[in-house]
Amino acid sequence: MNRNAFVHILSQNADKKGIVMLLGEKLEILIERRNMSKTEFAESVGITYRGLANYLNGSRRPKKEVLDKICEKLGVSPEFITDDSKSLILDSKERFVFNSKSDSTSIREAADYLEKGKQIFESSSISSEDKQALFACLTELYFNAAKSMN
Numbered sequence: 001m002n003r004n005a006f007v008h009i010l011s012q013n014a015d016k017k018g019i020v021m022l023l024g025e026k027l028e029i030l031i032e033r034r035n036m037s038k039t040e041f042a043e044s045v046g047i048t049y050r051g052l053a054n055y056l057n058g059s060r061r062p063k064k065e066v067l068d069k070i071c072e073k074l075g076v077s078p079e080f081i082t083d084d085s086k087s088l089i090l091d092s093k094e095r096f097v098f099n100s101k102s103d104s105t106s107i108r109e110a111a112d113y114l115e116k117g118k119q120i121f122e123s124s125s126i127s128s129e130d131k132q133a134l135f136a137c138l139t140e141l142y143f144n145a146a147k148s149m150n
Contacts, residue, residue, distance in 0.1 A: 021087035024056040025098065029088055030074040045069040092118070 031041045042052040047066060054060035055070075061082075062070060071078050080086050090098060093114045100107040117138075121131055 020084050021098075022058060022084055023061065023082055024058050026076075026081055026088055027052075027070070027074075028056055029090070029094055029098070030076065034074070041073070045073050 031038060034041070036044070038052055038056070039049045042049045045066065046069060047062075051060075051066075055062055061067075064078075067078050067081070071081055074081070088094075093111050096114055097107055097111050100110075120126060120134065126134075
């Protein structure tokens with residue numbers, strides 16, 4: 001895969017339309033955005049962790065009164081959270097995790113790396129030229145690793 005193909009894949013993923021996002025997936029992302037553990041969130045809306053886990057994995061749907069509490073806590077409407085055709089706008093880290101195919105430990109480590117990269121690229125303490133050089137090095141690492149796997 002050459003660099004142009006790599007950039008094309010990145011732009012395709014960034015502009016993906018028509019993503020189906022289930023209630024459990026939205027809940028998981030919104031809870032994480034609030035920097036709460038699932039247990040803390042469940043307690044804050046008056047349900048058990050097991051009840052929340054059932055909503056997250058799609059085996060159950062919350063009753064109206066519970067759904068209303070969840071939505072109020074998360075700042076979204078019940079219509080939005082239950083409509084699978086409506087998805088959240090994801091930042092790059094969330095999009096990476098949501099679309100990942102690997103085991104969760106590796107994905108979490110890579111997501112942490114993305115967060116660190118975001119901080120570096122948004123920092124004003126590193127020049128634009130240095131940021132470009134860093135990106136070029138990261139791209140080179142990717143292509144060298146991809147070659148060695150073929």
